[in-house]
Amino acid sequence: MLVNDDIHTLSMAVSGIVAAPGSPGFAEETFAYNAATVHRPDVVLGAADAQDVAAGVGWAAERRLPVSVQSTGHGADSAVDGGLLINTRRLQELKIDPVERTARVGAGVKWRSVLEASVPHGLIGLHGSSTDVGVVGYTVGGGLPVLGRAHGFAADHVRSMEVVTADGALRRIDAEAEAELFALMCGGKGNFGIVTALEFSLFPLGEFYGGGIIYPGADAALILAAFRGWLATLPDAAAPSISLLRLPDLEFVPAPLRGQFVVHLRFAFLGNREDGDALLAPMRAVSTPLMDTAGPMSYLDVDQIHMDPPDPLPFTDGGALLKDFGEEAAGELLRLAGDGTDCPLLLIEIRPLGGALSRGGVLPDAVSGRDAAFLLFLLGFKMPPVAEAVTGSIRAILAALAPYSTGYTLVNFHGEPGDEADRARAWSPAVYERMRAAKASYDPGNLLRFGHAITGAPAAG
Numbered sequence: 443m444l445v446n447d448d449i450h451t452l453s454m455a456v457s458g459i460v461a462a463p464g465s466p467g468f469a470e471e472t473f474a475y476n477a478a479t480v481h482r483p484d485v486v487l488g489a490a491d492a493q494d495v496a497a498g499v500g501w502a503a504e505r506r507l508p509v510s511v512q513s514t515g516h517g518a519d520s521a522v523d524g525g526l527l528i529n530t531r532r533l534q535e536l537k538i539d540p541v542e543r544t545a546r547v548g549a550g551v552k553w554r555s556v557l558e559a560s561v562p563h564g565l566i567g568l569h570g571s572s573t574d575v576g577v578v579g580y581t582v583g584g585g586l587p588v589l590g591r592a593h594g595f596a597a598d599h600v601r602s603m604e605v606v607t608a609d610g611a612l613r614r615i616d617a618e619a620e621a622e623l624f625a626l627m628c629g630g631k632g633n634f635g636i637v638t639a640l641e642f643s644l645f646p647l648g649e650f651y652g653g654g655i656i657y658p659g660a661d662a663a664l665i666l667a668a669f670r671g672w673l674a675t676l677p678d679a680a681a682p683s684i685s686l687l688r689l690p691d692l693e694f695v696p697a698p699l700r701g702q703f704v705v706h707l708r709f710a711f712l713g714n715r716e717d718g719d720a721l722l723a724p725m726r727a728v729s730t731p732l733m734d735t736a737g738p739m740s741y742l743d744v745d746q747i748h749m750d751p752p753d754p755l756p757f758t759d760g761g762a763l764l765k766d767f768g769e770e771a772a773g774e775l776l777r778l779a780g781d782g783t784d785c786p787l788l789l790i791e792i793r794p795l796g797g798a799l800s801r802g803g804v805l806p807d808a809v810s811g812r813d814a815a816f817l818l819f820l821l822g823f824k825m826p827p828v829a830e831a832v833t834g835s836i837r838a839i840l841a842a843l844a845p846y847s848t849g850y851t852l853v854n855f856h857g858e859p860g861d862e863a864d865r866a867r868a869w870s871p872a873v874y875e876r877m878r879a880a881k882a883s884y885d886p887g888n889l890l891r892f893g894h895a896i897t898g899a900p901a902a903g
C-alpha cells in the first residue's frame with residue numbers, strides 16, 4: 443500500500459505534477475476522451491519530460507506497482523485500477539525534417555499538430571480517421587491510416603523511438619539497436635515500455651481529393667452492393683470506407699442529419715478533381731445523396747472525411763478483421779443493423795484493407811491483419827439507457843459475422859480487452875509468441891499489465 447512518504451518521494455524525483463485521488467489535478471490528469479472510462483490509479487504523474495517518465499517507472503518498479511500510460515484517452519478501452527498512471531500529454535516536442543522527410547514527436551503530440559507543421563512542406567504522416575488522436579498510442583497499436591492502401595500501416599514507417607522500459611531505463615531503439623524490442627513495439631501496443639519520443643517517415647502530398655457522401659439509410663442494401671463491386675475498380679491511391687450511422691441529435695452532427703439513419707461513404711484520394719470525380723461517379727449515381735462533400739480538399743480539413751466526434755463522448759466499441767464482405771456477410775449485417783431494425787449502435791464501419799497494408803514494411807513489425815480484406819468496427823454510447831443494448835448488439839453482430847472473420851482483430855479496434863485468449867486475438871500466433879518471450883525479458887514483473895496487455899512466457903527450465 444502506498445503511504446504519503448512514497449508519494450512525496452515521487453514528487454521530489456520529478457518536475458511534473460503528482461496527484462493522488464481527491465487531490466488537485468487528479469481529475470484533469472486521469473480524464474479520458476472516452477468519457478465512459480474513469481481511471482482510478484493510486485497516483486497519477488503528469489510527466490513534464492522523458493526524465494519524469496523514467497523516474498516514475500523506476501519509482502513504481504521499486505514498489506512493484508503496476509504502471510499505465512495515457513496521452514489523450516482515445517484508447518481508454520478499459521479503466522486503470524490502482525498503480526501509477528503516467529500522463530504524457532505535456533511531451534510536446536515536434537520537429538519536421540523536410541529533407542529527410544521525417545517527423546520526431548514527443549509522446550503527447552496529436553496528429554493535428556504534425557499535419558499543421560508538415561503540410562506546409564508538402565508532407566503528411568500516416569494518421570487515422572481523427573487527427574485528435576495521439577501519434578504514439580495510435581502508432582504502437584499499428585496505426586491504420588486513412589491512406590493505408592497507398593502507404594501501409596503507420597507502424598511500418600517508424601524510424602526510431604525512445605522508450606522507458608519496466609526497469610526505468612530510457613533507451614533509444616531502432617532497427618539496429620535492440621531490433622526485436624523495436625519490432626515488437628511497432629504494433630505490440632504499450633506492452634514493453636512507455637514511449638517518450640517517436641521518429642517516423644513522412645510522405646509527399648500532391649493534389650488531394652476527399653470528402654463524404656451521405657445517403658438515406660433506406661437504400662443501405664443497394665449502396666453496400668454497389669460499394670462491394672466498386673472497390674475492385676479503385677487504385678491503391680484511393681481510400682474508401684463505408685458506415686451505417688444512427689446519428690444522434692448532437693451539435694457535432696450537421697443539423698439536417700440529426701436523428702437520422704444514414705449510410706456514409708468516405709473517400710480519400712491522392713489525386714486531382716478530374717480523376718477523383720471519375721472514380722466516385724458510380725457511387726454518386728447509386729442513390730440520391732442527402733449530402734455530398736467530396737472534391738478537392740485542403741489536407742488540413744482531412745477530419746471532414748470521417749467526421750469523427752471532436753469532443754469526448756462515453757463509448758464502447760468492438761471490431762473484427764474480415765476475410766471478405768460479400769453478399770451473405772452484408773445481408774447478415776443488414777439483418778441486424780439495417781433499416782427498420784432497432785440496432786442501438788452509433789456507427790458500423792467497413793474499411794477495406796489491402797494494397798500496401800497487406801505488403802508489410804521494410805522491417806518486420808508486430809502489426810496484424812495483413813491477410814484481411816476488411817476491418818469491421820462497431821461503436822455505440824456507453825451510458826444509460828442504451829449501454830446494455832449497445833454491448834449486446836456489438837456481441838450479436840460480431841457473432842453473426844464470425845464466419846466471414848479471420849478470427850483476429852487490430853489492437854486499435856479491438857474494443858474492451860477481455861480474458862487472455864481474447865486479448866491474444868489482436869496478434870497472429872507467431873507474433874504473440876515473440877511478444878510473450880520479449881515480455882518475459884523486458885517486463886518480468888508484469889508492471890505494464892493494463893489494457894491490451896499480454897502475459898510473459900514462463901521462464902525456460
Ligand SMILES: Cc1cc2nc3c(=O)[nH]c(=O)nc-3n(C[C@H](O)[C@H](O)[C@H](O)COP(=O)(O)OP(=O)(O)OC[C@H]3O[C@@H](n4cnc5c(N)ncnc54)[C@H](O)[C@@H]3O)c2cc1C
Pocket residue numbers: 511512513514515516517518530549569570571572574575576577578579580581582583584585586587588631632633635636637638750751854855893894
Ligand atoms: C475517434 C477515434 C478515431 C480513431 N481512428 C483510428 C484510425 O483511423 N486508425 C487507427 O489505427 N486507430 C484509430 N483509433 C484508435 C486509436 O488509434 C487508439 O485508441 C489509440 O490507442 C489512441 O492513442 P492515444 O494516445 O490517443 O490514446 P490513449 O488512450 O492516451 O492511449 C491508449 C493506449 O495507447 C498506448 N499508449 C499511449 N501512449 C503511449 C506511450 N507513450 N507509450 C506506450 N504506449 C502508449 C497505451 O496502451 C494506452 O493505453 C481511433 C480512436 C478514436 C477514439
